[in-house]
Amino acid sequence: MxxxxxxxxxxxxxxxxxxxxxxxxxxxxxxxxxxxxxxxxxxxxxxxxxxxxxxxxxxxxxxxxxxxxxxxxxxxxxxxxxxxxxxxxxxxxxxxxxxxxxxxxxxxxxxxxxxxxxxxxxxxxxxxxxxxADEVDFLVQANSAIRTAADLKGKKIAHQNGTTGTYSLIKYLESAGLRLSDVQAVSLSGADAFTAFAQGSIDGWIHWQPATALALTKLGDKARLLSDVKTYxxxxxxxxxxxxxxxxxxxxxxxxxxxxxxxxxxxxxxxxxxxxxxxxxxxxxxxxxxxxxxxxxxxxxxxxxxxxxxxxxxxxxxxxxxxxxxxxxxxxxxxxxxxxxxxxxxxxxxxxxxxxxxxxx
Known part of the structure; x- marks a missing residue:
């Protein structure tokens, strides 16, 4: 050229x-x-x-x-x-x-x-x-009743607005016929979301690696992952x-x-x-x-x-x-x-x- x-x-x-x-x-x-x-x-x-x-x-x-x-x-x-x-x-x-x-x-x-x-x-x-495809994880409290996307309705979910996590959350909710407005979506950085999750002030947190893998290691049996959550x-x-x-x-x-x-x-x-x-x-x-x-x-x-x-x-x-x-x-x-x-x-x-x-x- x-x-x-x-x-x-x-x-x-x-x-x-x-x-x-x-x-x-x-x-x-x-x-x-x-x-x-x-x-x-x-x-x-x-x-x-x-x-x-x-x-x-x-x-x-x-x-x-x-x-x-x-x-x-x-x-x-x-x-x-x-x-x-x-x-x-x-x-x-x-x-x-x-x-x-x-x-x-x-x-x-x-x-x-x-x-x-x-x-x-x-x-x-x-x-x-x-x-x-599996870069994003969705963490919920270990004792939570949330098992599927349908269970997220009305729940307080952390994501970092306008990111890969937001898009994965949108697509996951879609699988149950839900929209972002059907949950209490709060925008938090990875560090702030981890703190909020560890303190139990949010019901779930969706984010990408390595933050979620490291969080799971730190939280141990206090957290678990939802299945069928993907990166698109x-x-x-x-x-x-x-x-x-x-x-x-x-x-x-x-x-x-x-x-x-x-x-x-x-x-x-x-x-x-x-x-x-x-x-x-x-x-x-x-x-x-x-x-x-x-x-x-x-x-x-x-x-x-x-x-x-x-x-x-x-x-x-x-x-x-x-x-x-x-x-x-x-x-x-x-x-x-x-x-x-x-x-x-x-x-x-x-x-x-x-x-x-x-x-x-």
């Missing part, structure tokens, strides 16, 4: 100006990024790349990459300096940072993407994969618009490295989790390390299925549209969002083609 001429995709030409505008980037801003004319994107390397980290980044793919797992050196491989920006509580706050220009690249759940589109956050969707949405890797326009090859290589690193973690669970412990993710050789290792072996962490990472396709777009429609119907989103058209937009074909080539997809 060159910096001049049309970007070709889906049988028609899309001008570079159109690509930039669709990603919320002006041509002047993109030119100013390098202090002059737009760079030859196939050869260009950014002076640095700021990567958002949800949590402290001491576990998972980011931790393995930062520690050089498998002998890899990420900065050498990409040819640029990586600035890690940790401390985000979920994907939604990351979108605000992308819009402010503070983050160049990030993991994003489908819920974050759905919220980003109407907010005109300048993201370019590079690749996607389905989250593990996709995860994405997205880049800030002007970064994707100027450096598609670097980002495509990053996609390949992420997929390879997750495959390495899956193939070396004990070594990987011990590495995370050495990075301060949790005390070495303790209960948390054992929980993490089991989650890795069972492929239940949010990045476990990144081994299936590929360019955004119809399955990812349709699933995310269903999530958006559900959120709108229940008032989680104030307006309808055509996220499918956004994700499959021809304006992103150049970036997706670079990713497809890198991933062999």
């Amino acid at each position: 060159t910096s001049r001429g049309p970007i070709v995709g889906r049988g028609r030409s899309v001008s570079r100006r159109t690509f930039l505008a669709s990603a919320g980037v002006t041509v002047a801003a993109a030119a100013g990024m390098r202090g002059g004319p737009l760079a030859h994107a196939a050869d260009a390397v950014p002076p640095q790349l700021t990567v958002a980290v949800i949590g402290d980044g001491r576990t998972g793919v980011w931790a393995s990459l930062r520690a050089g797992a498998g002998g890899r050196n990420l900065e050498q491989d990409l040819g640029t300096r990586i600035i890690w920006q940790p401390g985000f509580t979920a994907s939604l706050p990351v979108m605000e940072a992308v819009k402010a220009g503070a983050v160049d690249f990030t993991f994003a759940t489908a819920t974050a993407v759905v919220n980003a589109v109407p907010a005109r956050v300048p993201i370019v969707p590079l690749a996607a994969y389905p989250l593990p 949405d996709y995860a994405f890797y997205v880049a800030r618009g002007e970064v994707a326009v100027n450096y598609p090859q670097v980002l495509a290589k990053f996609m390949k490295i992420i997929r390879e690193t997750q495959a390495y973690i899956f193939a070396h669970p004990a070594e990987s989790v011990a590495l995370w412990a050495s990075q301060g993710g949790f005390p070495p050789n303790g209960t948390e390390q054992a929980v993490y290792e089991k989650l890795v072996r069972d492929a239940r962490l949010s990045e476990s299925t990144a081994v299936a990472l590929k360019p955004v396709d119809e399955a990812a777009a349709a699933s995310t549209q269903d999530l958006a429609d559900n959120f709108h119907a229940l008032g989680v989103l104030p307006n309808k969002v055509d996220v499918r058209s956004f994700l499959l937009g021809a304006q992103f074909d150049a970036a997706k083609q670079a990713v497809a080539l890198a991933l062999g997809a």
Whole structure:
């Protein structure tokens, strides 16, 4: 891909100006990024790349990459300096940072993407994969009468609003003909929900790994899980618009490295989790390390299925549209969002083609 001429995709030409505008980037801003004319994107390397980290980044793919797992050196491989920006509580706050220009690249759940589109956050969707079907758990008190989704009517249930947990809760309630309005849904962060649950002030709590697995270990026989609770949405890797326009090859290589690193973690669970412990993710050789290792072996962490990472396709777009429609119907989103058209937009074909080539997809 060159910096001049049309970007070709889906049988028609899309001008570079159109690509930039669709990603919320002006041509002047993109030119100013390098202090002059737009760079030859196939050869260009950014002076640095700021990567958002949800949590402290001491576990998972980011931790393995930062520690050089498998002998890899990420900065050498990409040819640029990586600035890690940790401390985000979920994907939604990351979108605000992308819009402010503070983050160049990030993991994003489908819920974050759905919220980003109407907010005109300048993201370019590079690749996607389905989250593990059993990533989410639904905890209830051990002595609770709740056994099925139907039993949740009128109960006080904690979830973190607008997240994967919310979507799983919606779909679980649907299986019994219930809506979110049929329960007392309260939005709490993982830490706050654990405290509320441990104190018995809520009837149930739905959340993702590793929080629920660690909670079950701490609570012992005071809690149990509901059956048939599933995760339905996709995860994405997205880049800030002007970064994707100027450096598609670097980002495509990053996609390949992420997929390879997750495959390495899956193939070396004990070594990987011990590495995370050495990075301060949790005390070495303790209960948390054992929980993490089991989650890795069972492929239940949010990045476990990144081994299936590929360019955004119809399955990812349709699933995310269903999530958006559900959120709108229940008032989680104030307006309808055509996220499918956004994700499959021809304006992103150049970036997706670079990713497809890198991933062999």
